[in-house]
Amino acid sequence: MDWKNKVAVVTGASSGIGAATARQLARAGMRVVLVARRLERLLRLEAEIESGGGKAEIAAADLSSEEERAGVFEWVGAADVLVNNAGFGWYGYFSEMNWETARELLQVNIGATAHLTSLFLPGMLARDAGHIVNVGSISGSIPSQGIAMYGASKAFVDAFTTSLYRETRGTRVQVSVVRAGPVKTEFGEAALGRENGGHVPTEKIGVSAEHVAWRIWKLLLRPRRVIYVPGWLRVVPWFELSFGWLEDWIGPLLLKRQCRER
Numbered sequence: 280m281d282w283k284n285k286v287a288v289v290t291g292a293s294s295g296i297g298a299a300t301a302r303q304l305a306r307a308g309m310r311v312v313l314v315a316r317r318l319e320r321l322l323r324l325e326a327e328i329e330s331g332g333g334k335a336e337i338a339a340a341d342l343s344s345e346e347e348r349a350g351v352f353e354w355v356g357a358a359d360v361l362v363n364n365a366g367f368g369w370y371g372y373f374s375e376m377n378w379e380t381a382r383e384l385l386q387v388n389i390g391a392t393a394h395l396t397s398l399f400l401p402g403m404l405a406r407d408a409g410h411i412v413n414v415g416s417i418s419g420s421i422p423s424q425g426i427a428m429y430g431a432s433k434a435f436v437d438a439f440t441t442s443l444y445r446e447t448r449g450t451r452v453q454v455s456v457v458r459a460g461p462v463k464t465e466f467g468e469a470a471l472g473r474e475n476g477g478h479v480p481t482e483k484i485g486v487s488a489e490h491v492a493w494r495i496w497k498l499l500l501r502p503r504r505v506i507y508v509p510g511w512l513r514v515v516p517w518f519e520l521s522f523g524w525l526e527d528w529i530g531p532l533l534l535k536r537q538c539r540e541r
């Protein structure tokens with residue numbers, strides 16, 4: 280597939296993986312549509328991409344709102360690539376998570392992914408071309424203490440992607456999930472900034488957002504249902520099936536210690 284001059288909608292483009300992906304796709308000649316809430320950041324990224332000879336446009340939106348998601352679709356019209364990347368986490372005991380945060384997490388991590396896909400996918404199928412990349416997490420494969428809502432939202436992203444991948448076989452439309460491990464972004468800071476939020480244990484380690492963006496670009500060139508970033512994480516689903524009982528023992532102790540340090 281020649282992606283030059285094709286339109287890529289990237290959600291969560293104001294920081295981290297989304298911003299790096301937008302830069303990467305623009306460098307490869309795609310016209311990128313930057314979606315997120317923080318307009319100043321999007322304006323800076325748009326200027327940076329355009330000063331480097333790339334093409335970028337902004338569709339500022341709060342993706343927890345159905346109306347604003349529909350507004351993005353109406354404004355963009357048709358997209359060749361949709362990167363459902365916007366998302367956030369929260370770390371701590373679910374019993375201490377306020378419902379507003381939980382509802383927003385469902386709306387962004389699940390609602391926006393499913394809704395934007397339902398808006399853009401029919402056009403891709405009608406043109407028999409396109410690629411939807413859903414940014415999931417390895418947390419979707421290993422349900423862990425402290426991230427009940429986040430891990431479950433990424434398990435949805437996994438299952439949703441696999442089903443759509445199977446529904447679209449026989450067409451030229453691709454649907455993929457990126458099962459990422461820890462990535463150095465503002466993710467931990469954003470989680471900590473929410474009411475009762477704790478430090479995400481992996482916030483200081485991980486691969487760079489640029490590395491994930493590079494893997495997403497390679498995925499567009501060589502489509503697959505799932506990629507792991509980094510690659511060795513492919514052992515995690517097997518580990519959960521074989522040794523989930525171990526995490527039943529160790530996990531609660533780790534969470535207790537982490538919350539004591541908060």
Ligand SMILES: NC(=O)c1ccc[n+]([C@@H]2O[C@H](COP(=O)([O-])OP(=O)(O)OC[C@H]3O[C@@H](n4cnc5c(N)ncnc54)[C@H](OP(=O)(O)O)[C@@H]3O)[C@@H](O)[C@H]2O)c1
Nearest residue numbers: 291293294295296315316317342365366461462464465466
């Ligand atoms: N960092 C990790 O360790 C890691 C690991 C696995 C998977 N992931 C996944 O990677 C994706 C990107 O996260 P990141 O690590 O790059 O974190 P990040 O730097 O905090 O970026 C999150 C992005 O999501 C956007 N976003 C959040 N709520 C939004 C809303 N209501 N409407 C529109 N945009 C919203 C933010 O933009 P605004 O705040 O400007 O709206 C921001 O651009 C997420 O889906 C995350 O779950 C991250």
